[in-house]
Amino acid sequence: MDAFVALYLFMLAGIAGYVLIANVPSILHTPLLSGSNFIHGVVLAGAIVALGHAEGTLEISIGFFGVMAATANVVGGYVVTDRMLAMFESSAKRNKRRVEEERRQLAERHLTDADTRDASKDSASDSTGADA
Amino acid sequence: MDAFVALYLFMLAGIAGYVLIANVPSILHTPLLSGSNFIHGVVLAGAIVALGHAEGTLEISIGFFGVMAATANVVGGYVVTDRMLAMFESSAKRNKRRVEEERRQLAERHLTDADTRDASKDSASDSTGADA
Amino acid sequence: MINSSSFFIDLAYFFSATLFIYGLRRMSSPISARTGIWIAAAGMLLAVAASFAHPNVTGNHWLILFAMLIGGVFSFIHAKRVVISEMPQMIALYNGLGGGAAAAIASVELLRAAEHGPSQRILAVAGALIGCIAFSGSLLAFAKLAGWAKFGNWFSRRQTAYVAMMAVVLLLGFILSFSNTAHPVLLLMFFVLALLFGVFMTSPIAQADMPVLISLYNAAAGLAVAFEGFVLGNPAMMVAGTLVCAAGALLTRLMARAVNRRLSEILYSGFGIPHEINETTTQYGHVNEVDAFDAATTMAFAEEVVIVPGYGMAVSQAQHKVQELTQLLEERGVNVQFAIHPVAGRMPGHMNVLLAEAGVAYEKIHDIGEINNEMKKIDVALVIGANDIVNLSARTDEKSPLHGMPILNVDEASSVIVLKRGDGQGYAGLDNPLLQHGKTRVHFGDARESVQEMISAIKSLD
Amino acid sequence: MINSSSFFIDLAYFFSATLFIYGLRRMSSPISARTGIWIAAAGMLLAVAASFAHPNVTGNHWLILFAMLIGGVFSFIHAKRVVISEMPQMIALYNGLGGGAAAAIASVELLRAAEHGPSQRILAVAGALIGCIAFSGSLLAFAKLAGWAKFGNWFSRRQTAYVAMMAVVLLLGFILSFSNTAHPVLLLMFFVLALLFGVFMTSPIAQADMPVLISLYNAAAGLAVAFEGFVLGNPAMMVAGTLVCAAGALLTRLMARAVNRRLSEILYSGFGIPHEINETTTQYGHVNEVDAFDAATTMAFAEEVVIVPGYGMAVSQAQHKVQELTQLLEERGVNVQFAIHPVAGRMPGHMNVLLAEAGVAYEKIHDIGEINNEMKKIDVALVIGANDIVNLSARTDEKSPLHGMPILNVDEASSVIVLKRGDGQGYAGLDNPLLQHGKTRVHFGDARESVQEMISAIKSLD
């Protein structure tokens, strides 16, 4: 590959990475750190090729280490990121569910102030049940 | 140039363009339209090369048209964009100047309500003078 | 041809591509926008200088300079002179010329077909097609906006004509792509048809949809430039062109969405449908009129005033007077703010550009979300030549074409003053219940003159 | 070696690069984040599958599968088991392994030096160096965070050692780059020194600065991957690696800025300087204590409660109890909100992750700007194991190392309840005037137990 072409790829991909992150809310810093850590696990693609044409014990053992380490990066990075993001998602979903639930209940019965408090107590314990 | 390399350049530059514009306030739509119009004036770089190796009347006249049109794109695009953006800037600057002016005046003299109104009248006519 | 350029030229192209991206980034924030265009201009200088030194430039140096001189001087003078409200057509003009230049490169290279591989020829042909459409389409848009041309719909069965022309163009393009000798006659036919296609595409589009179309042509010209960059092995052109294409495509979408239209609607059925809905003149029986003096005093003794500018302010070039009025009011202790609806006027940011031109402070200008929250605290809302953006039927009338578009809720202010010339309607051609609203008083007359009258009235108060 | 891959492999790499970018884009918005990682995973599958079919993979197929099995199973189990609050060290571990893999590729290719041109070898060496540092540095960071290693500062004249080692490494790298035969011994020396360098870089860094350092190593690993991608002619690696490098570099800056530190400070003088400023224990003479029951009833009969979680909540894993408390309060009609300071806890988003884990609704969580505007309306602010982020001296004391950092203005609320274990200070090791503030009452005890007590107290109210 032409070195200038590489320069363009580096420059453009770098800009893309920078701009994509630029406006990220700080709540996502850790998941993003983990997610981009997963992405550089694509080094596995290279490690496979390296081991695939390695010859002799030295090259092969280094290549073996490379594939092993890269796979750990990919798999671990994916699992950790997905677990973190699942928590965000489930919290959002759970919340959506509860809001809908409460809205439904409020729509069903038009109650006095005191009763409303009971109703929201119901719905809260509902959603607690769903959480478990 | 390898077609795949071209694909990468297109993909990456396209993403960069898209992401850069994604969060733009609508106030900048027209200047940005004009500014990006200027940027594709880089076609001049190609038109120069095309005319530079053109041979025969037909090729040369087409190339001549190309260079002429591309230069018009570059120069006109630049002037129009810069004029538009200058207006934004001068309004921001002017405003900054006025605010500073007023703040200074207010700091200098601690006046009664009525006097303050006079003072702000002064500063307003000041800045009107500066505008002209 | 490819890779024959030297190291330093490659480097210059690389830096200019980087500068273009950086410039575009800075241009997309109001604070840094102006340095953005300067940075992009630096990239342009670098790319042009490198091209002069390009090993493929084997002759014609004086011709190149001469062509640059003509094109440069012509457009410099033109661009310096034009008034701000004519900007859209200028953008269309320069954009068209850029597309034309890309097409010119394509034709030169296709005349030298033997020098290129098939993938180069394919993109050369594609770039030529797109460039030609952008060229003729933009030029016609320019002419229409400048009032030079008033082409209507030329074909009754446009769709069929489109398809037929496209088929022929694609066939020609196919032949040109896959033969490695030049075919000047086919090439000529190809170009003529492509240019015609652009004309047909623009001709039926209504004047008010033009900004969206121009933005689309801008993206198209960018793509053409990118493709010709591939043909010439010039990565700066490829990167800059693609950048513009993507940015332009997004901008087109944003602009179309802002005027509540879909792009396909504009392109294929753009016969001003909304205009036909209501051609009857409004009954102004219930309108409360107000003279300039009363309007002016109402504002002079208010505490909070919001000015809502619209297309009428642009038409009558009233922005400087409006700024003068604002200053007068502020001297009297009135707090004056501006409310800009995203689609006020006829192009995105139209009002912002005009107010900036007149020197209105950036901080006084609020968008719809900000100002609607405060509308209840406002004493007087002054609507200057705006209609659709304050049309109450957008809120209530489900059959209205404006239904669903958020409007500036001026009716929540304590009182409303509307400046307009007569019984004209807005872009959507609809009655506006705001005019009959109990809080509303209307002052008829050209916006600039009305504002001037109000200025005099306020001055006479002292 | 270069360009020997077939069309479909090129295509697969192209798509996987595109998917990585698209995935990262989706990951950078909370709503779409999870689909983002799935999209990136699709790109990964594609790239890995393509590499299997790569023409340069001439043998060792079973070995490859075996290595993948070991690495995959090991890390899968590990990653599934680890508790959320140990995430930072897991990221460090996987990141280090990625950097190590890049270094391994480099060493295989440098052992086959004759197959590569000088520019390939240069980037191979650069990638090896960076990858090794990321490898050993991250692994040590992992060990330190996991409590396995407690290396201090090994050298008294670290700066000199740095420079000397770097000089040798660069010299070796220079030789390896510019000779086209393999030098196994030099290569070994090069790797050992580069690995040592990473160890020395991590060892003096304070535990609390680790997240920033890990982010830096993440960027470094990305760069190493990008460079080795060039060596192997694999553009997917180049694009993905550079993407990660740029994103990681920005993230590092954002994280360092959030904790009010400069990166150079962390790297070169990271001996916990702020910790030395104040080693005297706070005088708790003026502190008003409160028992759990009183604290609980204050909250139960309030209308607006804000919970401010900090590092102490993370340490005691109190988040689930806190959510339970929140629900109890809401059942009683109390409006509970959470205020998250950007640097609360020990890693960016630490509190968000914990609260999300406990199921606190996204809408209840407010950042500093939002909540500080509302603080005056708040009846009770409950501070759970937070100190620096509510340290009043940041506002007033110009000599405080926290000076200038925006804090959560809990003192504007009507009353403040602080949960903490004893006379411990925060990360910055400073006294907090908030504790002596008239509005403040402190409840001593482990955060989880305290919250549990409050829950019981509220339940007993019914």
Ligand SMILES: NC(=O)c1ccc[n+]([C@@H]2O[C@H](COP(=O)([O-])OP(=O)(O)OC[C@H]3O[C@@H](n4cnc5c(N)ncnc54)[C@H](OP(=O)(O)O)[C@@H]3O)[C@@H](O)[C@H]2O)c1
């Ligand atoms: N911004 C964009 O990008 C864009 C692009 C395309 C279309 N549009 C559309 O354009 C419309 C913009 O709304 P708008 O409220 O700004 O304008 P508008 O709805 O077109 O209304 C213009 C008003 O100004 C009055 N007027 C015209 N000339 C005047 C003059 N010289 N002095 C005083 N008044 C004058 C007209 O009434 P009289 O004739 O009685 O004076 C009319 O009521 C929207 O429907 C939008 O969708 C916007």
Ligand SMILES: NC(=O)c1ccc[n+]([C@@H]2O[C@H](COP(=O)([O-])OP(=O)(O)OC[C@H]3O[C@@H](n4cnc5c(N)ncnc54)[C@H](OP(=O)(O)O)[C@@H]3O)[C@@H](O)[C@H]2O)c1
């Ligand atoms: N977020 C990041 O990315 C990051 C990274 C690096 C550094 N930092 C720094 O970390 C600090 C974070 O501030 P912070 O207010 O969250 O935490 P902090 O200032 O470290 O305060 C922690 C408080 O929690 C108490 N505590 C500890 N364990 C507890 C337990 N089991 N139960 C109850 N209370 C407990 C401690 O007092 P006792 O010992 O008396 O209980 C202490 O007052 C900032 O200075 C920030 O700059 C943040």
